[in-house]
Structure formats: C-alpha cells, structure tokens
Amino acid sequence: MKVLIIEDDQFHATYLQEALAEALPEVTEIFHAADGVAGEEEARQGEIEAIVMDLQMEHRNGIEAARTIWAERPQSRILFWSNYADDAYLRGIAQVVPEESAYGYVLKTASRDRLKLALRAVLVEAQIIVDREIHRLQKRGTAPRTRLDDSEFDVLIDLALGLQDKSIAERRGMSLRTVQNRLLSLYDKLGVSSDLDEHLTLNKRVRALNRALATRTINIETLEAAQRDLKTWLAGRR
Template identity: 30%
Template sequence: MTGSDARADDPAGAPVTVLIADDDAVTRSGLRTLLSVQPGIAVIGEAADGVEAVEEARRLRPDVVLMDVRMPRRNGIEATRQLLSGPADEAGSAGPPKVVVITTFENDDYVTAALGAGASGFVLKRLPVRQIAEAVRVVAAGEAVLFPAALGRMVTARPLRGAEALPKAALTVREEEVLRLMATGLSNPEIAQSLAVSLETVKTHVGNVLTKLGAQNRTHAVVIAYESGLVVPGFTG
C-alpha cells in the first residue's frame, strides 16, 4: 500500500505533502499560506520555474506538485513530462509525485498538453482554496481531478501526443461504461455505487481501460475518450 493509499483509507494519517511551482512569488506565497491551514495538507516547498520544480520535487519527494504552466527556463508541461518520466527514488520505495496543473486559463491548450504529459488533473487559480485543497487530496489518493465540460472544450482536432483513436473493439461494454463515468469526474467509489458493483470490480475495470488505451492515467484516458468521440462535451452520464 502506498502512502497515498494509506492516507485515503486513514483520514488521521500523515498529511498530503505539497510542492508549489509558480513563477509569481505573490501567487506562491498566497497559495502556501492558504493551503497550509487546510486540514490534511502540508506545503513543504516552493519552486520558481520548471527546472527548480523538478529539482525540488526529486529532493523533497512531495506527494503532489501544484504546477503552473507558464514558467521560465522550463514550462510546466516539460517539467511535468520530465518529472513523471523519471525513475523511482534512490531507495526504490516511491515513484514520482502526482502533478496537478494550476492555471489561469480554462481553455489553454498548454493545459491539455500537460495532461498528456502525465498530469493527474488541473485546477483554476480562481477557484476557492478549499476546492484546490480538495483537488490535492483527491489526486494524492490516486484519483484524477477532472472538470468534464472544460476538458471537453479543450480537446481540439489536434491530438495529444500519444493519443490514438479509441480501440472500441478492445474495450468490453462494461469498460466503455466505466470510461464514460470516469469522464464525468466520478471517483471509483462513486462509479461502484452508480453501477451497483464492488469497488474492487471498478478498480479492475479502470486498470483494464488504462492498459488497453495505453493511457498514462485516468485523465489521459478521458482525453482519449473525448478525442475519439466516445464521450462528447456536455456528457453527464
């Protein structure tokens, strides 16, 4: 069981550790101050650009990196790709952190590219801090942060790197159903409740979907679903 899984099962466990990467010092300071008072979250570091974000993430090993997109030296997309493609830590006990992209622009093409680079989701800087904090907790627990309507608008005719047409024949009817529910932003427990199946069954289906689509994570799988036409903007299940 990973640290994130342990926290998801034990609310009284260790807090979710966060690294904030943003080139604006005022934004970093504000996020740090606001997130630090949220239950179950500990901000353990900051980075002013993409190069520093990768370096500090590998040094501090946070659970989640809150990653701005537009930063000097290396933007958030490339930093995300580099960070998530790296090896486990030297002790071999942990993989890379989860990445949540934080941006001012709801329809920014850079955000879609960041999701394709492996980010687990995105949040908007204008959201109330409690929602940003909840996004951090959700991602740390192994879920994805999805805003379906916004994500649907962001998916354009230009495909994500690595995205392919959905191999519908490879997915079972149930797996397609699970993927559609993932696209509405439902968590595994919510999907289980919706389909009246066990949580373990849902986890198996989600794993099969990711494997068959060659998706890096849940978010990437949903983007592929949008691009393939299996899910259309405005779909609510």
C-alpha cells in the same frame, strides 16, 4: 507528507501555501520553487511526490517540468494550477502523464473551497480531477464537431514546426494520403476556408497555424515542447 509548490508568482505561491495548510493537515513540509527548472531539482533532491504547479513559467513550463519529474518519479501526484483553460495544455498533460500517476487541473479563478477539494483529491487520495470550469470554457470556445482528434492535432503540430507532408507521414507513421486527409479535416475544423476571401489566394497552412493560435488550440508552450521533441526525432533519424 512533503509538498512542493512550483510557482513563479510569490503572491500565488503564498496563497497556495495557506490553502495547503488549511486543506491538508497531513502536510509536514512545504517547499517552493520559482520555475520549472528549479522545481525539477527540488523534486529530485527532496524525493517529493506531491506537487502543485503553475503551467506558464519562464525557463521551463509546467508540462515540460512534469515530463521530467514523471520520467524520474512516475508515481508523483501533480495538481496543475493555471490561469488558462487551453485545450493544448490538457493534451500536453495527457501525453506525458504515466499510467500510475494522479493529476489534476484547476483554474486560478476557482474558489478557495474548490481548490482545497482539488488539493485533497489529487495529492492525498490520488484521484484524477479536471475542474468543470475548464471543460465548460473549452465547450464554449469549440463545438464538438470542430474539436481536433489526436491524429489531426499531431499533424497540426508538425505543420506548425514547418514539416512538409512527406516528413509528417514518416514521423507519425501515416501514409501520405492519410496526412493529406488530416490536413483537409483540420482546415475545415479550424475554419480556414470559410474565413477567406474567395478572390484571394492565401496559404492554408499558414492560415491554419494562425487560427490554431487565435483559438488557443495550440500555444507557445506546446510549440516549444514540440520543437524539443522534433530535435530528438531528427537526431534519431541520423
């Protein structure tokens, strides 16, 4: 069994190599790539289907690298290993993972034993596993009633990209009224109105983006990927 580690921190890469050797005696070769671009090429050339990957990397983040790898090899099993429990990451993974693939998401703060269990569950047993600690941190930061649903999140992404309501409606296949309702809902859930001075007139779209970044509902990696998707959509319109 060949495993690819995609990790830009050499200390973390070495730690993963040791954990893999302990947890998976089936492993015959371990490869290492220092960023997402190199990881995509290594997975392609080595025909590797078991991967452990960081999410935050220069040149190409983990979700973008996974999108490419899964597009070419949809049965690849990927365990994401990250310092961050952002809701944006979970949504991003859910949007690109093929139905036939297995994946996992574990924090770098997880114990070695928990990491080893996740490695076996995802890479060998092809299970889908998300560390309980990720869900716990998300629940602590966001009450269920304030969690954005998928359509609200899509509208938020398009708002962050600078699209006006009419363009959002066209891109998402919604009516203009639906887009406006989604905006009102996400303003409420992000606390845009409640955190404003009633005597000031501030731009709610900008405030929504500010709140979304502050609460890590979206992050820079999400916006970078969304910008690439927007360029593809715009090219298709022409």
